Amino acid sequence: MRWTIKPKPESQKVKTLQEALHVDELTASLLIQRGIETFEEAKSFFRPDLSELHDPFLMKDMDRAVARIEQALEAGENIMVYGDYDVDGTTSVALMSSYLRTRQENVVTYIPDRYDEGYGVSFKGIDFAHDNDFTLIVALDCGIKAIDKVAYAKEKGIDFIICDHHRPGDAIPDAAAVLDPKRDDCEYPYKELCGCGVGFKLIQALSSKQGFTIEDLGEYLDLVATAIGADIVPITGENRILAYYGLQVINDNPRPGIKAILNQVDKTEFTITDVVFIVAPRINAAGRMKHGTYAVQLLTEMDEKQAETYAAEIESFNLDRRETDKEITIQALNQIEERSEQDRVTSVVFQEDWHKGVIGIVASRLIETYYRPTLVFTKSGDKLAASARSVVGFDVYNALEACSEHIEQFGGHKYAAGLTLLPENYEAFKQAFEDVVSSTIDPKLLSPEIKIEANITLEHITPKFFRILKQFAPFGPGNMMPVFMTEDVVDTGYGKCVGKEEDHLRITVKQPNVNPIVCIGFGLGKKIDSVSSKVPFSIVYSIDENHWNGVTSLQLKLRDLK
Incomplete structure (x- = not known):
């Protein structure tokens, strides 16, 4: 370590803040280290207020997204709410579908199968929408790179609204609206929303057109806080406000699905850490071990007794997940040791029968032993799929981009990403990844700070x-x-x-x-x-x-x- x-912060700044807040020197120093230097900034920090959330219409394409959804609602179009199978995706789908169903009944949810369809928007999902007369798909926590899929849907008469927070590629999909604060042409003031956060901004915009205020949307904030915690986005700015009020909902009056999960542990007051380690793994376990639809079912269920049944089922998936990731972690560590790869600056391991649903967790576990950028591969159809995890301070997404000639598809964040490649490219990729990381990483980043x-x-x-x-x-x-x-x-x-x-x-x-x-x-x-x-x-x-x-x-x- x-x-x-x-x-140490500048002593005059500390003294000024001390006097303004009537606090001790240590407290003032801690606040200044967080960028809080005035009474007003401290007030916003200690007393977050929903009124400080930004106008959702500042987000690029928000007006188009609202207009297209309003058109669909007025015409009684069938709407599909599509999202990824992780916590951010399933909470996003639960949030958007719950809201839209307050406006009309013909709304369905769709979570792609992790094993059959893989990450993000799938052709299979679009075909399902077409076969069942859906003319609008609202995609959450995915879609920013689905240029070919959106074009395919358009040919079939289906419009897309994309609510994503991942980095866009060189082009933006030709959708009815693309909401993503990380778009270069988006001037939205806060860039770090999770997928569920972007979805929340959309329902904030839709409800404002009906004359509702932000206070009327409190019932959705337990979902948003869960996604913020699970997706490990910065808890600053809008995310801090949403997480603060979302935790109040989680503690005072959570939806039946979240309540059923919390009832499984002996605790009365829950923090964002509890959300990360208690709620998130159980929601994730559905998509990892069975299907993400189970998580959406739990999160949208309004009957408490039925929610308890769903939560018990998901808990059994979670127990399976624990056993599986423990077993695979041991096998992966053995691989590294048997091949004498302890001195490399990356860990890249592969076994074709490893469970695709837990390889991301295994990558994180390997970092606990060998602190370095890590990839865990398994077989997925006729390709290899991997989860990437990184160490603090190193951008694994950029490293993958530098190896893209060997990769079929990749996406993600600075510290977590996913990719697929052809089996024949595995060894070349493995060497290229090692070369890129060893030539770009600061050696001190290879020991935890x-x-x-x-x-x-x-x-x-x-x-x-x-x-x-x-x-x-x-x-x-x-x-x-x-x-x-x-x-x-x-x-x-x-x-x-x-x-x-x-x-x-x-x-x-x-x-x-x-x-x-x-x-x-x-x-x-x-x-x-x-x-x-x-x-x-x-x-x-x-x-x-x-x-x-x-x-x-x-x-x-x-x-x-x-």
């Missing part, structure tokens, strides 16, 4: 300070949970390894004249010897709460120690 302490916001003593850690920190939430990219360093702590002598395999570390640390505080370090069990020698050591951590036997106390969540 590389420990990097962020530069912990960014530390401040070096503090244990006396800073008080219930009052933690209450202020909690108001920095929701946390995520662009607003990560603050990480601190404290030097010269010693263990009180009760340090031990805990967990089923004793791979976690539980210690109690102290400094002179300060009450001892408990620390838990997941995966740090091997460092027990570093703390039991009575020699002072340094810790890096975030501050957390521990609930035990009805008692709540502060604890430190260790990231590393040395």
Whole structure:
């Protein structure tokens, strides 16, 4: 682990903000590190307001999208809502179809089969629409590169409205409307919406034409917050506002499908982290192990009893997914070790019978062991399909673009992408990817970095300070949970390894004249010897709460120690 302490903010800025907000120096510094320097900026940060969301009509083609949907509703056209099989896609489809069904009945949903059709808009989906007299397809979280598919649909008399957030290619599909804040010609002020966020802006625009306000759309925000968390988009700007209010819906009055998932865990208050680790994997499991339609069915179900049944079914998919990805991860690690590829700057592994639904998770697991850009391939029809994952600071999408002569198709983001290629091109691609990455990556990016916001003593850690920190939430990219360093702590002598395999570390640390505080370090069990020698050591951590036997106390969540 590389420990990097962020530069201290300018002292005069800290002092000015301290006086404006009546807060301590540390709190003011943390805010300035997040770009918050004035009272007004702090007010927006701590008290997000739906009124601060941008006018949806600032998005390129929004007027065209609204006009085409209104035309379809007035004429009673059959509308298909089409979306990808991951969390962002299925929540988008649930959101858009739920809204459109408040306006008319003849709306159907379509999620492509991960194995039969692959990612994005498919010819099979368009044929289904044509065979069943659908004249408008609203595609969410996909479609920005579907130029040939949109043209094919047009020949069959079907219009497309695309709501995407992925990077466009050189050309934009010839659709009735293409909503994507990442279009070069789109001047929408916030570029980091997820697919479900773009879909929400569309229903915001549609409902405004009916005289409704943003407050009338609260029931959809649990879906938007779930997509924001799962798609790991920055929780800044509009995403922060949507996630903040979406979490309120999740905690106070979630839709039956999300409520049924939350009922499966012993918890009462949910954060964006809980959405990422509890809700998202279960929704994703449907598309990974069976079919994304199961997730849409759960998320649109209004009967609580039926939702419980659907959630139980999806939980069984999730248990299968866990077993499968664990098994494949072991096989993939063995491949790397058997081929003595530990010294490469990339991990590229392939086995034709690996489950396509979990290769993205496996790629992330491999990065936990070998911290480098990673691709996991499996057989998909007569081609090979892969999921790519990257390390912080390295753009894997650009690396794939540089290897595009060997690739049939690819798409995605800076840190996660998917691709297909012909089997005969695999070895050439593997070498090209290694060459591109090794020639472009900064070597320091090959060891994980912990960014530390401040070096503090244990006396800073008080219930009052933690209450202020909690108001920095929701946390995520662009607003990560603050990480601190404290030097010269010693263990009180009760340090031990805990967990089923004793791979976690539980210690109690102290400094002179300060009450001892408990620390838990997941995966740090091997460092027990570093703390039991009575020699002072340094810790890096975030501050957390521990609930035990009805008692709540502060604890430190260790990231590393040395």
